[in-house]
Amino acid sequence: MTSAYKIEVENLNAWYGSNHVLVDINMKIKDRAVTAIMGPSGCGKTTFIRCLNRMHELVPRARVTGKVVFDGVDIYDDNVDPTWVRRRIGMVFQKPNPFPILSVYDNVAFGPRIHGIRDRKLLDKIVRQSLEMAGLWEEVKNDLRRPASALSGGQQQRLCIARALALEPEVILMDEPTSHLDPISAAKVEMLIRKLAERYTIVIVTHNMQQAARVSDYVAFFYMGKLVEYGPTKEVFERPRNELTERYITGKIS
Amino acid sequence: MKELHERIRRLEDKVARVLVYVALIVALIPLFSVLFEVFKRGVGVINLDFFTKPTPAVGEVGGGVANAIQGTLITIGLASLIAVPIGIVTGIFLSEYSDSKLSSIVRSFNELLNGIPSIVIGLFAYMLIATRVGFSVTAASFALALIMIPIVSRATEEALKLVPATIREAAIALGMPKWKTTIFVALRIARRAVATGVLLAVARIAGESAPVLVTMGYWKWWFAGFDRPVANLALNIFLFAKSPFENWIALAWGSALILVAMILGINVVVRLLMRERSP
Numbered sequence: 001m002t003s004a005y006k007i008e009v010e011n012l013n014a015w016y017g018s019n020h021v022l023v024d025i026n027m028k029i030k031d032r033a034v035t036a037i038m039g040p041s042g043c044g045k046t047t048f049i050r051c052l053n054r055m056h057e058l059v060p061r062a063r064v065t066g067k068v069v070f071d072g073v074d075i076y077d078d079n080v081d082p083t084w085v086r087r088r089i090g091m092v093f094q095k096p097n098p099f100p101i102l103s104v105y106d107n108v109a110f111g112p113r114i115h116g117i118r119d120r121k122l123l124d125k126i127v128r129q130s131l132e133m134a135g136l137w138e139e140v141k142n143d144l145r146r147p148a149s150a151l152s153g154g155q156q157q158r159l160c161i162a163r164a165l166a167l168e169p170e171v172i173l174m175d176e177p178t179s180h181l182d183p184i185s186a187a188k189v190e191m192l193i194r195k196l197a198e199r200y201t202i203v204i205v206t207h208n209m210q211q212a213a214r215v216s217d218y219v220a221f222f223y224m225g226k227l228v229e230y231g232p233t234k235e236v237f238e239r240p241r242n243e244l245t246e247r248y249i250t251g252k253i254s
Numbered sequence: 255m256k257e258l259h260e261r262i263r264r265l266e267d268k269v270a271r272v273l274v275y276v277a278l279i280v281a282l283i284p285l286f287s288v289l290f291e292v293f294k295r296g297v298g299v300i301n302l303d304f305f306t307k308p309t310p311a312v313g314e315v316g317g318g319v320a321n322a323i324q325g326t327l328i329t330i331g332l333a334s335l336i337a338v339p340i341g342i343v344t345g346i347f348l349s350e351y352s353d354s355k356l357s358s359i360v361r362s363f364n365e366l367l368n369g370i371p372s373i374v375i376g377l378f379a380y381m382l383i384a385t386r387v388g389f390s391v392t393a394a395s396f397a398l399a400l401i402m403i404p405i406v407s408r409a410t411e412e413a414l415k416l417v418p419a420t421i422r423e424a425a426i427a428l429g430m431p432k433w434k435t436t437i438f439v440a441l442r443i444a445r446r447a448v449a450t451g452v453l454l455a456v457a458r459i460a461g462e463s464a465p466v467l468v469t470m471g472y473w474k475w476w477f478a479g480f481d482r483p484v485a486n487l488a489l490n491i492f493l494f495a496k497s498p499f500e501n502w503i504a505l506a507w508g509s510a511l512i513l514v515a516m517i518l519g520i521n522v523v524v525r526l527l528m529r530e531r532s533p
Binding site: 053055058060083084086087090091093095097098099100101110111114115160163164167 | 353418420421423424425426427428429430431432434439442443
């Protein structure tokens, strides 16, 4: 089944204990495009993307209702295995989190290995392709055995992207992937995001409006757990329909 | 006037300093005199025979404690074989399911078990095992395992809690089930700290004598099966020292020396492991 939308979110609600952090979210996410999730701190951006690959439920006392339909399958359906969901919907975190004790190679090969790929040649190929795609290959190709912790912050984040790519996911969720990086590394990651959008559906959380404007095709504005505005990036930035969005874009609320 | 105040203040400072040093020396005297005495009296009997020959017969000259070393290692080994898996699994449970009711109950029991006098644990193992199998390695190892479990599980729990949540999330986000993430990622990162806990537990039981006495008793011969007793270094000290034979008394000091050396050695390894742990 082919649809212009990769993920369709229907009436999504999420809680931490009694704290209702996402309220009735309805949103359709386009395939092979970058969708940016914007909004002030605490508006539910991170919780929202963590609901898209069933990471939210790992937090004690967290709860979700509603549907997240991914390629026609509701990922919250009882007979859906969350590990299947996470394999097809990859995630890159705010702070680079490579496995510190593993080498660059083993970090990238981690995903394929846990899903049963043992063939040495195939792993070599996957590692190389993933690192190339993440724009890290040239920098690490001479020493794939070096521990991941020896890389710089920006390299570590691209390694994390390569690690996610190694599973050939269809969607990549990114939670403020550049907020811990210096401007040059951040620019590299942004270019990479644009390139990845040719093949993947990308949902990126950012509280940096310039970044949203630079990298995204669509932008969603969240405020106090609600989806306030959603549309093509250019439209939202140039002609916001909602007053809250306008005030956020013009820096009156942050 | 001001000068007097100044003088009193300085005097007080001096007195306080002297008192602290005196207290320090008083505290160290027992430690060093024990180590010194054990070394002085023990070092004389340490030779090749000491490590290769078993307990001498009454009146026999020389002899060694090879059987007791063998017995101690076997007893500790079996105890570790029982306690390490149970302790690690308990520690995993305590750390990964720390908000469940059951885990707070388990944690309290663990602390309770840690506080029970070892002789009581020995008595329990005696009733449960020794009354059926007889005085044996099995009964002694069981008692020692009960002492080890809370130490190992506590260390495992603490070590796992130090592994950053972001690293676990990285593995889970790649589609690794939670239980696998705990074992293959978190436990692997925490392995040094867990090993440290195991070694500390081993050091603790290596010197235990009361529970061994109640469950296995004293034995002069080599290992002859898990349903039989075997010699033990800690008990050697107890029984040799009470004997009227000079030869045996010397062996008691020798046993004490290698026991102390063994425990010190374990502590040194623990320190090295802790230091090497990545920041």
